[in-house]
Amino acid sequence: MTADKLDMFRERIRLVDDALGARLPSAATAPEKVHEAMRYAVLSGGKRLRPVALLAAAEALGRRPEAFFEAACAVELAHTASLILDDLPCMDNAALRRGRPCTHKEYGESTAILAAIALLSESFRLVARNACTLGNPENAAAAVALLDDALGPRGLVGGQELDLQLTGKDASLETVMRVHAQKAGALFVAAVRLPAVLAGADDDTGERLARFAAPVGLAFQITDDLIDTADPSEDAGKCTFVRLLGAEGAQSRVADLIDEAISAISPFGEGAEGLRQLASYVRNRQV
């Protein structure tokens, strides 16, 4: 990635962080503990992959990314809610997230669940509102439906259920791919498609963005597995892409997926430079 583009991504991440901080309710107002837990979970230095991808997709459509910040915040809030729930004792029973105690470890299980519900609920409000601020209020329902598809039984909820069923079992590559596609991929694809739906772009445009986002989301997960494998403190018992494909096979799969993604967006021309840079970042990431 060129230094310019890297700076641009860093700037976007900073703007997203600012927008999230400004939109989240203050921990000084009631219910204080829930508000504090929401802020703790969201403002914890995430990569902001989904918002950054969403803003780049807006650019590919020839739109000003600034006009899509509500949707960018919405997908990050929904993603954070899913992480809070994933970490619960009855789910993955995690203690740490991003090097800090998980939300339920810090605030208790009930407050963590309530914070997740509040974040999810707010994410629907924000995507719907973004349709209005864009001047296209008639597209709010389609944006809400897209988010529901990504979060509900066809998306995250279904992927998490399947993941829990597979815990401790051997799974095929196909199954691991399906879990990923629903559990994490669906929301990434929705993030990239959202600007098209909000702007009222034609179905072909949305499809093209999805054909970009699905392989990039999968490649991101595989690189996550590669990075975790390099860290001997990570649990080696999990059925990861690296275990199924080998490290070299996984690397080469990442390269193929990124090529596939980049070729899907060639019709967007110059405007899609941000999406291409994002795909290159995923190919080359070491952290």
Place this chain on the structure above:
Amino acid sequence: MTADKLDMFRERIRLVDDALGARLPSAATAPEKVHEAMRYAVLSGGKRLRPVALLAAAEALGRRPEAFFEAACAVELAHTASLILDDLPCMDNAALRRGRPCTHKEYGESTAILAAIALLSESFRLVARNACTLGNPENAAAAVALLDDALGPRGLVGGQELDLQLTGKDASLETVMRVHAQKAGALFVAAVRLPAVLAGADDDTGERLARFAAPVGLAFQITDDLIDTADPSEDAGKCTFVRLLGAEGAQSRVADLIDEAISAISPFGEGAEGLRQLASYVRNRQV
């Protein structure tokens, strides 16, 4: 209540039950267990108070109630999600709901939480879609915002957090009223206001419906406490309206609240007969 009106309410409840059954995903499709848990929690013979009130509010606006079935289902799905979460071990740790094992007792905690998330997510989709089926897609965002207000930190999430903080403590009448207003009242008020928002009625109309719904919702909670107090198997240690007001005081408070509600909707005239009958039902209910 006249026999006619009672029949009409029964018929509405049946239609709502049918609509819910038809809209919920089949337990024969993946993720089967989540779908089964969603159906188990929703199709369990609830009173359908929120959908019935929503349909009566639509009539008060001179609209066909049939045109608001998506919103009616949405508020019941959201309400059911809140009951699943309320019953969790980390919340009220309940074993039974409506005479059957709670959803987490029957399907496990993780599936219960995932089912609640799916129901909430679907409820946002349905209210937004109802704006479109009514021919007013531009009102979808306002309907979504109304539902978020009822569910988020200003509504259910905030009320539940406050309720958990008060567990085992003495609380004033004012505090118990605030918990109720957020935890249960907010979604009831939203249900009654939704037809006005979806139809694009003026703010005064929405306010009038809220001035009906808030006292009726509170009266319903007080009658719940009166009915529970009459049942010696119920926990007498809770800080209920009956403990704070005495049985007679609670009865007389219910009567005052219903009078207040009925007078708020007098400008609607004949069309508000359904709302008036609903208020009378709450005043006189024994179960």
